[in-house]
Amino acid sequence: MFVFKTPFETTYSNLPSIFFKEQLPTSIRKPELVLFNHDLYRELTDHSIEISNEEIASFLSGNKIPEGAKPIAQAYAGHQFGHFTMLGDGRAILLGEHLSPTHQRFDIQLKGSGTTPYSRRGDGRATLRSMLREYIVSEAIFHLGIPSSRSLAVVKTGEPVYRESTHQGAVLTRTMSSHIRVGTFEFARNFGTIDDLRALTAYTIHRHYPELEEWPHPALGLLETVMKKQLDLIVSWMRVGFIHGVMNTDNTGLAGETYDYGPCAFMNGYHPGTVFSSIDRDGRYAFGNQPSIIHWNMYALANALLPLFDDDAQKAMQKGQSILDAFEKDFKDAYQNMMAHKIGFSSSSTEINELVDQLLQIMQSENMDYTNTFRGLLEEQSLSTLRSVIPDWWRKREELLSYYNISNEEAKAEMQKVNPAFIPRNHVVEFVLDIAESGNLQPLQDLLNAVKTPYIPQLNHPSWNFSPENHDKEYVTFCGT
Ligand code: AMP
Ligand code: MG
Numbered sequence: 001m002f003v004f005k006t007p008f009e010t011t012y013s014n015l016p017s018i019f020f021k022e023q024l025p026t027s028i029r030k031p032e033l034v035l036f037n038h039d040l041y042r043e044l045t046d047h048s049i050e051i052s053n054e055e056i057a058s059f060l061s062g063n064k065i066p067e068g069a070k071p072i073a074q075a076y077a078g079h080q081f082g083h084f085t086m087l088g089d090g091r092a093i094l095l096g097e098h099l100s101p102t103h104q105r106f107d108i109q110l111k112g113s114g115t116t117p118y119s120r121r122g123d124g125r126a127t128l129r130s131m132l133r134e135y136i137v138s139e140a141i142f143h144l145g146i147p148s149s150r151s152l153a154v155v156k157t158g159e160p161v162y163r164e165s166t167h168q169g170a171v172l173t174r175t176m177s178s179h180i181r182v183g184t185f186e187f188a189r190n191f192g193t194i195d196d197l198r199a200l201t202a203y204t205i206h207r208h209y210p211e212l213e214e215w216p217h218p219a220l221g222l223l224e225t226v227m228k229k230q231l232d233l234i235v236s237w238m239r240v241g242f243i244h245g246v247m248n249t250d251n252t253g254l255a256g257e258t259y260d261y262g263p264c265a266f267m268n269g270y271h272p273g274t275v276f277s278s279i280d281r282d283g284r285y286a287f288g289n290q291p292s293i294i295h296w297n298m299y300a301l302a303n304a305l306l307p308l309f310d311d312d313a314q315k316a317m318q319k320g321q322s323i324l325d326a327f328e329k330d331f332k333d334a335y336q337n338m339m340a341h342k343i344g345f346s347s348s349s350t351e352i353n354e355l356v357d358q359l360l361q362i363m364q365s366e367n368m369d370y371t372n373t374f375r376g377l378l379e380e381q382s383l384s385t386l387r388s389v390i391p392d393w394w395r396k397r398e399e400l401l402s403y404y405n406i407s408n409e410e411a412k413a414e415m416q417k418v419n420p421a422f423i424p425r426n427h428v429v430e431f432v433l434d435i436a437e438s439g440n441l442q443p444l445q446d447l448l449n450a451v452k453t454p455y456i457p458q459l460n461h462p463s464w465n466f467s468p469e470n471h472d473k474e475y476v477t478f479c480g481t
Contacts, residue, residue, distance in 0.1 A: 009098075020094075073117065079183075136444070183249045201222060229255070272289075277477050
C-alpha cells in the first residue's frame with residue numbers, strides 16, 4: 001500500500017508536452033525516515049498513517065513508485081537576480097496530485113530525488129541539513145498563519161552529497177497547492193507558442209481561480225488576482241520579520257504561497273537592509289526591498305501574459321500597466337494597516353503611520369529586536385523596560401489610543417493576533433540542525449513543537465527567545481544546498 005490510499009491525479013500532464021518531462025526518481029541506497037509530519041498527513045487524508053516507517057521511507061525517497069503514478073519534472077524559466085534563464089525542476093520530481101477530503105488539490109513533490117533533464121550541471125541531490133531547515137521554516141511560516149508550502153517528510157538517503165564539503169543526503173516531500181510559478185509563464189512566453197501560453201493560463205485559472213473563467217478578460221483578472229495574493233503574502237512576511245532571500249521569479253508562485261526555503265531567515269535586530277544570503281551581495285532581496293521586488297516580479301508576469309491582454313500590442317501594454325500601477329498604493333495601504341495592528345490600532349491613519357515610522361527609526365538606530373519589541377508592547381514583564389527605552393513614543397501612543405477610544409485591553413487583543421511571541425531564530429535553527437546531523441533529533445522536535453504555537457510565549461527554552469548579541473553579524477545562509 002502507498003502512503004496515500006487514493007490514486008494520484010495527474011492534471012498537469014494534460015498540458016502541452018513542453019511543460020514537463022516524465023522522469024522517475026533515482027533510487028537510493030538506504031532510505032531511512034527522519035521526520036514525518038503526522039498533523040499534515042491527517043489534514044491531507046483525514047486519517048492516521050497506516051504503513052510502516054520503512055514503507056514510508058521507500059516511497060518518499062522515490063525508491064518505490066505508487067501504482068499508476070506518472071512522475072514528472074516541470075519545465076520553467078525565471079529571472080534570477082534580474083537575469084532571465086531557463087531552469088526547470090533540476091532536483092525535484094512531482095509524484096502526482098492528491099485530493100484532500102475537502103477536495104483541495106495538492107502537489108506531492110520529492111525534492112533531492114536525483115537528476116532530471118533540467119539538472120544542468122547539478123547533481124539532483126539535497127543535503128539533510130538543508131531539507132531539515134526547509135521543514136522547520138516552512139512549518140513555522142504555516143503556523144504563523146502565512147500561506148506556505150509544507151513538508152510532509154524527510155528521508156535520509158544514506159548517500160553522501162558533495163558540496164564545499166561532504167554532507168548526508170536527504171529527500172524532502174513537499175506539498176503545495178501547485179508549483180505553477182511566474183517562471184512557468186515566462187517559460188511559456190519565451191519557449192512556447194501562443195497556444196501553450198493560452199493552455200497554461202486556462203489551466204492555472206481553472207485550478208486556482210475558477211471564478212475568473214466568467215470574467216470578460218480572464219488573463220487580466222489573473223494578473224490582478226495574483227498581484228493581490230502576492231501583496232498580501234509580502235505584507236505577512238513584513239509582519240513577522242521574514243526574509244525570503246531569493247525572490248527570483250521562479251520562486252514566486254501563482255497561488256501566492258511561500259516556498260523554496262533556501263537562504264531564508266527571520267530578522268532579529270530591525271534593519272530594512274538585513275540580508276543573510278551569501279549570494280545576495282547587493283541586497284536585492286533585503287528585508288525592506290521585498291515589496292518592490294514582488295512588484296518587479298509582477299511586471300515579469302504581466303510581460304509573459306501580454307499577448308493575452310489584447311491583440312493590439314499597445315493596448316495590451318496599457319491594460320497590463322493599469323493593473324501594475326495600482327500596486328504601490330494598494331501595498332502601502334495594506335502595509336500601513338498591518339503595522340497599525342502591530343501597535344494596537346484597528347486601522348491606520350496619518351498619525352498612526354507616523355507613530356509606526358518613529359518606532360521603526362528608534363528600533364533601527366538602537367538595533368532593537370523586531371519580534372520582541374512588538375511583542376513587548378503587550379507582555380507585562382517587558383513593558384516597563386520598553387517604556388523606559390522609548391518614553392516619548394510610549395506617551396504619544398497612549399494619547400493616540402485614548403483619542404481613538406481604544407482601551408489597553410482592546411489594543412492588547414489586536415496585538416496578540418499579529419505579533420508573534422516565538423520565531424525560529426537563526427542561532428536556534430543552526431543549533432538544532434548541528435545536533436540533528438549527529439543523529440539526535442530531540443532539540444529539532446522541541447523546535448518543531450515550539451513553532452506550532454507562535455503567538456504564545458515559549459517558556460521551555462528561555463534562550464530561544466533572544467538572539468545572542470552580534471550573532472547575526474556573522475550569520476550567512478546558503479541557497480540550493
Ligand atoms: P532554487 O535556488 O532552489 O530556486 O533552484 C534554482 C534552479 O536550480 C532550479 O532549476 C533547481 O532545480 C536547480 N537546482 C538547485 N539545486 C540543484 C541540484 N543540486 N541539482 C540540480 N539542479 C538544482
Ligand atoms: Mg526555485
